[in-house]
Amino acid sequence: MNLYDATVPIFTKLLTSADTWFDKAAAVADAKKFDLDILAASRLAPDQYALVSQIQSACDQAKFAVAKLAGKEAPSHPDTEKTVAELRQRIQTVIAYVATFKREDFVGAEDRPCSHAWMAGKSMRGGDYLDHVALPNFYFHITTAYAILRHNGVPLGKSDFIADIPFLP
């Protein structure tokens, strides 16, 4: 067992799925004659992150998960995006970054101490960081992004979220 399997292909697949949601969103905006970027500023409650921040947060969770588990320094991606086009670029940037990681980068990752600025000097066992922080936060933000689009009439279904799954031959 190697944490590569629980991170690189998963983040890549889900972020790739999220990118395709914007094709469907663009089709709805086109058909209904509204500005696609209105969706980027949409949210489900007034005191909730808008779609743009949900995508930025999902991207950061993926980026930091692979970097910290592999003991590398993650690149900085300032949260400057305002448009759907910029969000899609952010997604592609993170997919490309995640693709630089190899299986061997994750040898021993489950026991590697992982720390973040918000941990205020504390650290977590790598496996716990993945299970208790990175995955729940990643899924929280990417599912909320999906829900915001869904709520605004974008025709998404579960298969747009889960995508292909690897069966045994």
Place this chain on the structure above:
Amino acid sequence: MNLYDATVPIFTKLLTSADTWFDKAAAVADAKKFDLDILAASRLAPDQYALVSQIQSACDQAKFAVAKLAGKEAPSHPDTEKTVAELRQRIQTVIAYVATFKREDFVGAEDRPCSHAWMAGKSMRGGDYLDHVALPNFYFHITTAYAILRHNGVPLGKSDFIADIPFLP
């Protein structure tokens, strides 16, 4: 590394969190004088699962994940719930079931072939089943449940979702 850590404490913590969301939901219903069970039938889009189905689905994903990874037969939990009180009971039933699993039940789980009725005779490697099916679906449904409550004015924040995280001493 043992898949116990990625399943039992995680499902238990998130389902316990979800149960507490209903305390906050009940307080809102009480203050605004509406029937709490209206929330059980709420959804973010007309062709989306209502809250009741989101919770049932999250419960089933947790139940099936631990059962199949451990090579056991999961109990049947018919989707009969209609009220918040019944949903909370379903959550407690699954938390109690998950608590019957021990670390040793998951030895070799990552390579155990896991199958489901919907797989139509196919099966998946246990680790892939967890990473590609059980976790994404569990988080998808529990986050959507959270989003439905959030959209309806229940004052939830990220800490109500993530709850306690285990730092190194």
